[in-house]
Amino acid sequence: MSILKSLSKIKKYANGWSFALIALVLIIGLPIYTLFFKLFDKTTESVWSHLVDTVLTDYIINSLGLVIIVSILTLLMGISSAWIVSTCRIPFRRQFEWMLILPLAIPTYIAAYTYAGIFDYTGPIQVFLRDIGFSDLVYIDIMNFWGVAVVMALVLFPYVYVVARSTFMSQSATLLEASRILGSSSWKTFFKIALPISRPAIIGGLSLVMMEVLNDYGAVKYFGVSTFTTGIFRAWFSFGDPNSAINLSGILMAFIFIMIMVERVQRGKTKFDEGARIGRQLKRYQLKGWKKFLAWTVCFIPLFLGFIAPVFQLILWSIQTIKKIIDFEFLILMANSFGLALLAAALCVAFSIIILFAVKVNKSHFFNLLAKFAALGYSIPGAVIAIGIMIPLLGLDKFIINTWEQSFNLKIGLIFSGTIFALTFAYVVRFLTVSLNPIEAAFKKTGDSIDEASYSLGAGSFKTLLKVNLPLIKSALISGGILVFVDILKELPLTLILRPFNFHTLATKAYELASDEMIAESATPSLIIIVIGTIPIIILNRLMKTSKSDGSIIN
Amino acid sequence: MEVLSIKNLHKRFGKKLQYAVHNASLTVNKGELLALVGESGSGKTTLLRLVAGFEEADQGQISINGDKVVDDNFSMKPEKRKIGMVFQDYALFPHLTVAENIKFGLSKSQFPNLNDRVREITDMVGLSSYENRYPHHLSGGQQQRVALARALAPNPGLILLDEPFSNLDAVLKDQVREEVRSIIKKAGATALFVTHDMRDALSSADRIAILKDGKIQQVGTPRELYETPKNLYVASFFGKINAMNATAENGTYKLKAGEIKGAKTDKTGQILIAIRPENIEILTEPKENTFPAKVELAQYFGDHQQVHADIGSETHVVIHAHEKILFDKGDNIYLRFNPNKIHVLDTCWYPGLVS
Secondary structure, rough: OOHHHHHHHHHHOOOOOHHHHHHHHHHHHHHHHHHHHHOOOOOOOOHHHHHHHHHHHHHHHHHHHHHHHHHHHHHHHHHHHHHHHHHHEEEOOOHHHHHHHHHHHHOOOHHHHHHHHOOOOHHHHHHHHOOOOOOOOOOOOOOOOOHHHHHHHHOOOHHHHHHHHHHHHHHHHHHHHHHOOOOOHHHHHHHHHHHHHHHHHHHHHHHHHHHHHHHHOOHHHHHOOOOOOHHHHHHHHHOOHHHHHHHHHHHHHHHHHHHHHHHHHHHOOOOOOOOOOOOOOOEEOOHHHHHHHHHHHHHHHHHHHHHHHHHHHHHHHHHHHHHHOOHHHHHHHHHHHHHHHHHHHHHHHHHHHHHHHHHHHHHHHHHHHHHHHHHHHHOOOOHHHHHHHHHHHHHHHHHHHHHHHHHHOOOOOOOOOHHHHHHHHHHHHHHHHHHHHHHHHHHHHOHHHHHHHHHHHOOOHHHHHHHHHHHHHHHHHHHHHHHHHHHHHHEEEHHHHHOOOOOOOOHHHHHHHHHHHOOOHHHHHHHHHHHHHHHHHHHHHHHHHHHHHHHOOOO | OOOEEEEEEEEOOOOOOOOOOOEEEEEEEEEEEEEOOOOOOOOOHHHHHHHHOOOOOOEEEEEOOOOOEEEOOOEEOOHHEEEEEEOOOOOOOOOHHHHHHHHOOOOOOOOOHHHHHHHHHHHHHHHHOOOOHHHHHOHHHHHHHHHHHHHHHOOOOOHHHHHHHOOOHHHHHHHHHHHHHHHHHHHOEEEEEEEEOOHHHHOOOOOEEEEEOOEEEEEEEEHHHHHHOHHHHHHOOOOOOOEEEEEEEOOOEEEOOOOOOOOOOOOOOEEEEOOOOOHHHEEEOOOOOOOOOOEEEEEOOOOOOOEEEOOOOOOOEEEEEEOOOOOOOOEEEEEEHHHOOOOOEEEOHHHHHHH
């Protein structure tokens, strides 16, 4: 009886959706399995022990150091500007409100070589210093650990800013007023009430900053700071030892795992942010005199250094070099980038639909966990995903080539590795999370009774998805697709490792030009990436505005 | 003819000890409206969802129009059961117009001309001029009629309604109850609906099933339930009732405070009796077969007075008096229990409730 029962239970879940979900998750997990199984493989002993003896401590110190310093800087910039924008009246407050998100459109590697160019011997700052009479004595060297930390923080702080602002804005005014009526100064109100309430959300934003720091390859490489990602590249390309690269990836993943756990625990402990949502908005403080100027400066500096200055410099360079850069090859470059991003974005959206609908059809804890597993990719650095995909695909290619040679005496090229296939695959693994999130939220919002209504009217699951669910979540599908598209366009480390020979995207080309001391020439592709990167920001901003006007909260 | 037949249905969620539905058996006949009434957590919605196929039973059978839809290790998919359902939140497809919503469940093989069928149904529910509107342009009552029309359009063997009136305000409710009943009757449909509000059931249903703790306590017409409730729970569903322990002997109920004579009963021994407040008469003079009592509290409600009285031996009763005399705290009165209106209840079911 009980065997029959459990058999019939399994039969209940035996449908096309669950098979598709399981198949997708199995495939998407490939880099994780690679890491796991290869971690205990033998390394080329000399290389690994050499790495351990010489550079491993550097990697650990630099990576952890960057995470800590960038976190502190982004917290300072993000929280202070968010607090001022949400609670004070300053000139151009509305503009600041959305423009402070703009730095996010600049990938860390572009910010890095732009700032390197600005502070270069022939760059505007040195030229200016020389012009006003300081000779070569003053040379500001930013090409070090501290330089890269500041540059990264300048473009990553909006992650903190966005969440801090939305929690500050949604905090009930009565709560803050209650604090003031009890005699607290506005500073005390901030530190004792507003900040503690917003902490879980801010830590969520901060964890994204940390992920980005650990994912970064271009900026640290350019500034000559060795971290785990540069180490993975070196082990793979310079020493030709994949197992050392895997070991480094393993250590890096351990760090990330701990980070995620800390974040989860933090969130689990604090449940009070939900209840505080209701109520009027706070009447903003009217500042006067130097206080007003100071508040304004606190908002302006991150915006200026994080967006206006580098973009202005890039525009200048682009004007100088655009004639040289725009040619037929550049058009191919654009087509490569856009085509690839479009393909991978479409796949991400399609897979998100299948995974989430499969969970909806088969309500079970197990399928829910599988979907969570499929969403792990975003927390794994691009370089690690690239290694985790490259190794098994290379093995598969070798096997296929050998069997073909033996059985048909034919020589064939690489099929999976070093092709667009591997690259697209890796993009989907890394960015699936980005499309899963908005689509999941949209599915949740439509609810279950609409599906049940459709079933009760005789429609099967496929018709229900096609005729009822998809039309209702159309805008989430589009915004999910755009988010993935933009992320892929910006992506660097993964593309550098997995791109086919002589294949370039806007990102790799810009980075290559900058690395070859042609920073001015790299400006045009960089600007294109930045301009496209602002699209989701504008969309998000509009979404926030409309949600505010009909009084609902979209998070 | 039986349209729906439920036999010994059991359902438990997860590893909970308590059954959500425990050994439920029920039949609904053709053209009948049956209401499932219970408090939240009584299992009424689960029972409805088991019939619809959105939950799977652990044990038991369900047949619809003679076809087995649930049996041991078999459960027909909801979309195959040919059931219409009206959801609590209506679940109208927001991206489709009224006509498109109604058309959704129709098939060409059943209705060669779909538009004719849509017209026919919208006429029936009185929404023919709203066919091209979207759901959010309609009022709550209209949305509900669309939901009903959509469920009725494919001519299902059975239609299920989940708390159909809970989203409507009180003024609208009375009107809609009447409408829904007449539409279902006009369509010749058989319906099972769930509600927590006894007035919904009394005004719309032909028969009522009362659920408590996953068990069906009693099924019957409103009158049967009111006049011959099986237990205190069912009895108390219709408002106040006085319950007392008694010993029965030769047509006499012996209470701690006295005796009630002249009952037509063959019961003997320890029993639980109950009498409604309006079936106790208040007299100012002692007469035969009366209990002396003292007024503890009297509340004036216009059409009646609610009097709480102490009849001694720690027994308190509530009376609804329609006399012109106003009572006051401390008044000495005499109560006559109408022996023919006394129910003998099932004691073993809810001993905890006995006061």
